[in-house]
Amino acid sequence: MSEQNDDMQNSAVEDNKNDAPYEKVKERKVLIQPYDYAVRTLMEMIIEGDLKLDPDYQRNYRWPDDKASRFIESIALNIPVPVLYFAEETDGNFSVIDGQQRLASLFRYIKPDEAELLYPDSILPPLELNGLKLRPDLNKKSYISLERDDRSLIAKRPIRCIVVLNESDATLKFEVFERLNTGSSELTAQEVRNCIYNGSLSRTLKKLSANVKFQEMISLPDTSKRNMTDIELILRFFAYRNMTPETQYSDNYTEHLNNFMEENREISSEKIDFYTNLFNKTVETIYQHLGPGVAFRKPLNISDPTNSRFAGNLINGSIFESQMISVSKLLENGNPIPDDLRNRILSAFTKETYTDSVFQGTSQKSKVLRRNSTLTEIVLA
Incomplete structure (x- = not known):
């Protein structure tokens, strides 16, 4: 079994990210x-x-x-x-x-x-x-x-x-931690982040992960929940939500999440409230219109997604990200929730610009922007 398939099996989250190397910085040092x-x-x-x-x-x-x-x-x-x-x-x-x-x-x-x-x-x-x-x-x-x-x-x-020492480059600190934690009890990337970037953001992510409807929709096995896969999904939602063409990004998913947690390690009570309300409202809306077994999953019949069966308990990280972001944009803008929200979301699978960005090379900046803008435009239409 390949390393990528091992990751999928352990996390129950499908995502062909193909991370690029970390952004090159000449003065990276570990002190x-x-x-x-x-x-x-x-x-x-x-x-x-x-x-x-x-x-x-x-x-x-x-x-x-x-x-x-x-x-x-x-x-x-x-x-x-x-x-x-x-x-x-x-x-x-x-x-x-x-x-x-x-x-x-x-x-x-x-x-x-x-x-x-x-x-x-x-x-x-x-x-x-x-x-x-x-x-x-x-x-x-x-x-x-x-x-x-x-x-x-x-x-x-x-x-x-x-x-x-604290003055060490954050990315190299992450690598030191990850490389030291090897063997049968190796930590996941999110467990490493939870240690290095512990603060009000990490505590907020943990609280949000207790949302019952969120847990029901992602339906992760206990091993994945213990490894903080659920928390990483929430971090992904916030980290990619406001990405624009001007955002500095090296096509490396891991580095982007690390940077977001480092930059937002301690967030204000106002921001905590904003994240909490937005996340919970977004989850509630997706639960009502897609629900468990459909939300965040690939339709088995892409040509007719509204009448298709879906890919069991294996969720897709990029689909999760795009559905959460597009619905959150709808809610944040104060637009009325359309009665056909389910059909709008699922119709994206019939568009090549969307499917090409959620199944292959999903950490590439162009694909991140494409899937989120495509689905957001459909939802807000």
């Missing part, structure tokens, strides 16, 4: 600063909020107790452990790029009461060591029940930490 922090220092940084160990940034804690126990054992035995990577935020605090599970394991073992207090909705229960073979005498022991020498040894153990 880093190494530190050796003692374990006790890292724990205090988490408690004080200087180090954001927040399951909302990444997937929830998922290490089994025996794996967490072996990591604690490695710390106690001074066995080398992997470097921790942090990203410096604009306020000078750090968020975790790589090492969330290791830090969470230490935190739930050394500071179980604080872990429960700081993260009541996450899975960070107190940890008792088990399954240890090199130090079996530590099995069934909590941190507080260890001998003083063992507690001191763990608390004083330094761990090398690499901080990607």
Whole structure:
């Protein structure tokens, strides 16, 4: 199975984007600063909020107790452990790029009461060591029940930490994060964005994703929702909504979403209200006129889309984008909603200018502009 088909299967969103390379900028740099922090220092940084160990940034804690126990054992035995990577935020605090599970394991073992207090909705229960073979005498022991020498040894153990400084180029920070998070629990692009660009926009997108009718229409499997595919769809709607021929755009979908989140990381309460009202009204209108099973999907018979069956649960990202944008333009302009809105939207599939822009090379600027202007003109006619 190709990499592209793997992405489609994992996300349940069809979209042949064919991203272009990132826009070339000569002075792109990643600035880093190494530190050796003692374990006790890292724990205090988490408690004080200087180090954001927040399951909302990444997937929830998922290490089994025996794996967490072996990591604690490695710390106690001074066995080398992997470097921790942090990203410096604009306020000078750090968020975790790589090492969330290791830090969470230490935190739930050394500071179980604080872990429960700081993260009541996450899975960070107190940890008792088990399954240890090199130090079996530590099995069934909590941190507080260890001998003083063992507690001191763990608390004083330094761990090398690499901080990607805030002055680093945003695109390269994204690439650093994405490349460090490899393996069986690799993060999706939106999970990476949620960490690097965490702010009022990311929190707004998460709240909007809870819209029941939106979830019913996109009908994503649980794995895709956990991977923030639903949140990325909403981000896509806002990021492409006001694109014009003058918009600087390198035909790279990922870079465009990154830039939008960086530029709008902290938005005003007025803008939050605008985004919230516009999104919810647009979803409500599409739900009423297209509904689940039709909205955001490809008709199986393009020549007669109004009487066609549709492509099951697999939605198309470009169709989603264009339908959301065109209907939102209708609502924002205060135009009356036409009775034949459904037929207008579906009639776009009979136009080559539209179909050519939603099924192939969809990240190209010319196709983004073409599909959205074509459908908007039909809806507003």
